[in-house]
Amino acid sequence: KAGVTQTPRYLIKTRGQQVTLSCSPISGHRSVSWYQQTPGQGLQFLFEYFSETQRNKGNFPGRFSGRQFSNSRSEMNVSTLELGDSALYLCASSLSDGRNQPQHFGDGTRLSIL
């Protein structure tokens, strides 16, 4: 069974640009969550989607947005990129949004802002 797939693996952008990251969950998983990982702040929750609806949101500015499609694939978008957005962005999927459902992570997209 294929794991969580994130594309692209690496991305370089400049300040002010926007970026879209993609995540394909494990087959059959309907919940997708996004996290930002930086050396200073560690792993921080961005948002969670289930059945195309955002169920939960972390403390990030409105420049960070996401969506989920009917096939459970998800995208996240960051507009007006800032240097501080340089990070590893991780996507995780689970069968449902229940607390007893473990989240399985992809290898992430490493975003570098110049």
Place this chain on the structure above:
Amino acid sequence: GEDVEQSLFLSVREGDSSVINCTYTDSSSTYLYWYKQEPGAGLQLLTYIFSNMDMKQDQRLTVLLNKKDKHLSLRIADTQTGDSAIYFCAERGSNYKLTFGKGTLLTVNP
């Protein structure tokens, strides 16, 4: 609010046992997780424990939970060089999101 604390570094010799400790604050946490991250990779789910359990064993891994003290530990028996990685403790509390500790860098010396 939720907070998860872990020691940042642990160094052991190959063949010894490793014990990684974690404390959390959300008393409504029902599930607690351990993840492993190797360089350049995402997070690999190692094991998880439900809050009504106090111990869970899975091959070389043993998780101990002291709910009264909100303390969680991960013991790795017969630690190997391939176990060198960063280990994250995480809780899933009342708001359903995963809250992670800063991670413990485990170094295994031959």
